[in-house]
Amino acid sequence: MKMPVALVWLLAFSILLIGGEGSNAVCKESFKLDPRPHSVSILEFGAVGDGKALNTLAFQNAIFYLKSFADKGGAQLYVPPGKWLTGSFNLTSHLTLFLEKGATILASPDPSHWDVVSPLPSYGRGVELPGKRYRSLINGDNLIDVIITGDNGTFDGQGAAWWEWLESGSLNYSRPHIIEFVSSKNILISNLTFLNAPSINIHPVYCSHVHIHKVLIETSVDSPYVLGVSPDSSDNVCLEDSTINVGHDAVSLKSGWDQYGINYGRPTTAVHIRNLSLKSPTGAGISFGSEMSGGISDVTVEHLNIHGSLVGIAFRTTRGRGGYIRNITISSIDLSSVDTAIFASGHIGSHPDDKFDRDALPVVTHISMRNITGQDIGLAGNITGIGEAPFTSICLADIHLQTRSDSWVCSNVSGFSDDVTPEPCSELMSSPSSCFGGGGSIYGGDAAAQSW
Ligand SMILES: *[C@@H]1O[C@H](CO)[C@@H](O)[C@H](O)[C@H]1NC(C)=O
Ligand SMILES: *[C@@H]1O[C@H](CO)[C@@H](O)[C@H](O)[C@H]1NC(C)=O
Ligand SMILES: *[C@@H]1O[C@H](CO)[C@@H](O)[C@H](O)[C@H]1NC(C)=O
Ligand SMILES: *[C@@H]1O[C@H](CO)[C@@H](O)[C@H](O)[C@H]1NC(C)=O
Ligand SMILES: *[C@@H]1O[C@H](CO)[C@@H](O)[C@H](O)[C@H]1NC(C)=O
Ligand SMILES: *[C@@H]1O[C@H](CO)[C@@H](O)[C@H](O)[C@H]1NC(C)=O
Ligand SMILES: *[C@@H]1O[C@H](CO)[C@@H](O)[C@H](O)[C@H]1NC(C)=O
Ligand SMILES: *[C@@H]1O[C@H](CO)[C@@H](O)[C@H](O)[C@H]1NC(C)=O
Numbered sequence: 001m002k003m004p005v006a007l008v009w010l011l012a013f014s015i016l017l018i019g020g021e022g023s024n025a026v027c028k029e030s031f032k033l034d035p036r037p038h039s040v041s042i043l044e045f046g047a048v049g050d051g052k053a054l055n056t057l058a059f060q061n062a063i064f065y066l067k068s069f070a071d072k073g074g075a076q077l078y079v080p081p082g083k084w085l086t087g088s089f090n091l092t093s094h095l096t097l098f099l100e101k102g103a104t105i106l107a108s109p110d111p112s113h114w115d116v117v118s119p120l121p122s123y124g125r126g127v128e129l130p131g132k133r134y135r136s137l138i139n140g141d142n143l144i145d146v147i148i149t150g151d152n153g154t155f156d157g158q159g160a161a162w163w164e165w166l167e168s169g170s171l172n173y174s175r176p177h178i179i180e181f182v183s184s185k186n187i188l189i190s191n192l193t194f195l196n197a198p199s200i201n202i203h204p205v206y207c208s209h210v211h212i213h214k215v216l217i218e219t220s221v222d223s224p225y226v227l228g229v230s231p232d233s234s235d236n237v238c239l240e241d242s243t244i245n246v247g248h249d250a251v252s253l254k255s256g257w258d259q260y261g262i263n264y265g266r267p268t269t270a271v272h273i274r275n276l277s278l279k280s281p282t283g284a285g286i287s288f289g290s291e292m293s294g295g296i297s298d299v300t301v302e303h304l305n306i307h308g309s310l311v312g313i314a315f316r317t318t319r320g321r322g323g324y325i326r327n328i329t330i331s332s333i334d335l336s337s338v339d340t341a342i343f344a345s346g347h348i349g350s351h352p353d354d355k356f357d358r359d360a361l362p363v364v365t366h367i368s369m370r371n372i373t374g375q376d377i378g379l380a381g382n383i384t385g386i387g388e389a390p391f392t393s394i395c396l397a398d399i400h401l402q403t404r405s406d407s408w409v410c411s412n413v414s415g416f417s418d419d420v421t422p423e424p425c426s427e428l429m430s431s432p433s434s435c436f437g438g439g440g441s442i443y444g445g446d447a448a449a450q451s452w
């Protein structure tokens with residue numbers, strides 16, 4: 001039985017698409033967005049919006065007061081136009097933080113206004129420096145039902161000082177993020193602008209049901225390792241309808257670091273990412289890893305425009321990570337002015353300490369990329385697996401890149417491609433069987449190989 005290649009692909013992708021229905025549906029879940037029955041303004045707590053007065057206590061007192069509304073339908077904290085300087089503060093459950101048009105929450109650039117907290121258990125230490133880390137500007141710990149929104153109000157992380165301290169080696173603890181939720185669920189972040197983050201802009205970790213939409217994230221090009229949105233050991237995450245221009249990766253999926261991430265064992269899964277405009281002059285539009293020790297799976301990415309970036313789509317890992325990156329479906333991507341369109345490497349990333357297990361090899365498999373176009377691309381693909389753990393089932397279809405040098409660089413990888421220009425390396429033209437659904441699939445394994 002010989003089947004035309006196009007038909008084989010159609011079948012393969014319909015299997016993947018049916019299979020992908022799970023994470024495809026994440027963005028369709030809607031949150032109950034009843035207005036909160038109570039609302040107070042930060043002015044009622046003595047805040048001054050002149051950009052000079054420090055309002056940390058006003059925010060802390062307001063949140064403390066609003067805690068008592070948790071069992072009464074929750075409450076809204078309203079932030080009127082003005083520049084509201086503050087150090088870090090906690091949120092509470094059943095809360096809406098609403099930033100009016102013209103309201104800017106300005107992060108204090110004085111490290112003494114930021115608490116220092118323990119590292120995340122899945123990282124075992126601060127990411128930039130061993131030991132503790134600064135708590136984020138806005139924190140949610142073990143919360144449920146929190147909305148941060150507004151009529152395009154702004155969080156300004158005033159990160160320049162932090163970038164300078166990182167680069168000059170004068171930081172005492174790892175840099176803070178703008179928003180971090182830990183072990184929380186039912187979180188919505190929308191209609192906001194984020195500027196100049198010290199480190200990550202939005203970091204949900206150990207969270208479920210997180211919906212981020214209509215955000216604009218901008219950070220100066222020379223901000224070192226600043227990430228846009230980084231879902232980390234979290235599930236049921238939707239990120240959509242947003243623009244992210246940052247120094248490093250615009251979107252970065254993670255799940256813990258080496259032995260700490262393996263032991264914590266919480267994957268990032270059921271993630272749906274769509275309709276984003278991304279730019280990352282020194283990083284990737286979207287990246288997986290390099291910290292992925294808890295596993296990353298069941299991710300659907302579609303309708304991205306990635307421009308002016310070092311890398312379009314990146315998969316990064318290394319020995320010692322363990323974990324996996326699998327069942328990732330990426331489609332309908334427009335790339336322009338990107339040095340390397342598709343990058344995957346099993347030799348990227350450092351270790352938290354020297355206690356990592358060299359035999360903990362990461363598994364990278366079942367990655368499908370389809371309907372990708374690119375203008376002004378340097379290298380089409382640079383894919384380097386690990387000798388003892390090659391990347392497998394890397395499946396490419398309908399990919400057309402205008403490259404400056406028509407090349408794919410491949411090693412220790414296998415997969416299949418159809419209708420891809422420039423023509424990929426032979427490793428990616430091996431056997432179509434590698435690109436069909438799991439063992440149970442009717443076109444799985446040898447049957448498909450024979451029909452080829
Ligand atoms: C903020 O939350 C953390 C963790 O739940 C807690 O340890 C800390 O005391 C809280 N800070 C304030 C000011 O409430
Ligand atoms: C939100 O505000 C930023 C500037 O703070 C502006 O660049 C952006 O266009 C605004 N977005 C919307 C949807 O109005
Ligand atoms: C680091 O700590 C030292 C000693 O406490 C202090 O002088 C310095 O200002 C701190 N640096 C930063 C960037 O916080
Ligand atoms: C976000 O803004 C749009 C209008 O720009 C509005 O329709 C929508 O309800 C807002 N979302 C939230 C959660 O406030
Ligand atoms: C894509 O996102 C933009 C905001 O960045 C929004 O204006 C547009 O309506 C979205 N497109 C679709 C098809 O939802
Ligand atoms: C792939 O991911 C989807 C959800 O995105 C899930 O429904 C499906 O079962 C996964 N397939 C495999 C083979 O794990
Ligand atoms: C292919 O991607 C483009 C955007 O890059 C999109 O407009 C088009 O609908 C996609 N086609 C299919 C068949 O998904
Ligand atoms: C491919 O990526 C590796 C890093 O994994 C890098 O060392 C190498 O220079 C890249 N090759 C090309 C041709 O860009």
Ligand SMILES: *[C@@H]1O[C@H](CO)[C@@H](O)[C@H](O)[C@H]1NC(C)=O
Pocket residue numbers: 385386387388410411412
């Ligand atoms: C695969 O990786 C091993 C170990 O890193 C290396 O020695 C070998 O040359 C690689 N294979 C190819 C085909 O590049």
